[in-house]
Amino acid sequence: MILDKEKLRANLDEVIWQIEEARISVSEHHIVQLVAVGKYTEVENITTLYELGQRAFGENQVQQLKARMAALEELPLEWHMIGTLQKNKINNLIDLRPSLLHSLDSLSLAVELNKKLEAKETTMHALLQINAAREETKSGVSPEEAADLYRQIKESCPHIHLKGVMTIGAHTEETALVQKSFEITHTIFESLGKEGASICSMGMSRDYPLAIKCGSNLVRIGSALFKQ
Ligand SMILES: *Cc1c(COP(=O)(O)O)cnc(C)c1O
Numbered sequence: 613m614i615l616d617k618e619k620l621r622a623n624l625d626e627v628i629w630q631i632e633e634a635r636i637s638v639s640e641h642h643i644v645q646l647v648a649v650g651k652y653t654e655v656e657n658i659t660t661l662y663e664l665g666q667r668a669f670g671e672n673q674v675q676q677l678k679a680r681m682a683a684l685e686e687l688p689l690e691w692h693m694i695g696t697l698q699k700n701k702i703n704n705l706i707d708l709r710p711s712l713l714h715s716l717d718s719l720s721l722a723v724e725l726n727k728k729l730e731a732k733e734t735t736m737h738a739l740l741q742i743n744a745a746r747e748e749t750k751s752g753v754s755p756e757e758a759a760d761l762y763r764q765i766k767e768s769c770p771h772i773h774l775k776g777v778m779t780i781g782a783h784t785e786e787t788a789l790v791q792k793s794f795e796i797t798h799t800i801f802e803s804l805g806k807e808g809a810s811i812c813s814m815g816m817s818r819d820y821p822l823a824i825k826c827g828s829n830l831v832r833i834g835s836a837l838f839k840q
Contacts, residue, residue, distance in 0.1 A: 779794070794819075
């Protein structure tokens, strides 16, 4: 469904307003980046959002990311890979040179990615994904091992530049549980400050105001931006 510009403008204004309200309640110095997630929408809507001022976009599949980067290569966009990365897609992703990989979710993936980055003589910015809600359907490292793994990857994978952490909030209507998963992740993020962690990627359409109040400084939003 291709949306008209006024609809997209209204959606974007609403999201920016909600981000603003939440971030001000933390601190006027708390800055939050918005990454627009285009996975369920048409490429035309991404172009319109660009015209409205949005620059950072995310996709959760390497194939789709590749197609969209190619279709929109004329535009000065920043691309984020936010979905689970299959090992057989690592080389494809490296060739796309994304701004940030949000979903580094195991030591073995990090080792494999580092090896392939080394072979291609390049580097990649990445976040360690934490499965803070301990949901079996979600990828990510457990909260207990997250800080140690972060340090281990930093030491043993020099071609990966770790920038912080990412989580997907607990999938439940119970706000207290969603909040808990964000708080757990933010606590780990803070403990990694001396390791240089600067990005705490949490919050999607259903829960981004809460995520920001728990310390998120990057939200990944799809359906709230592209709703009809
Ligand atoms: C799809 C997706 C989002 C955005 O989801 P919405 O609910 O549409 O805002 C954010 N993060 C990840 C990892 C996703 O896969």
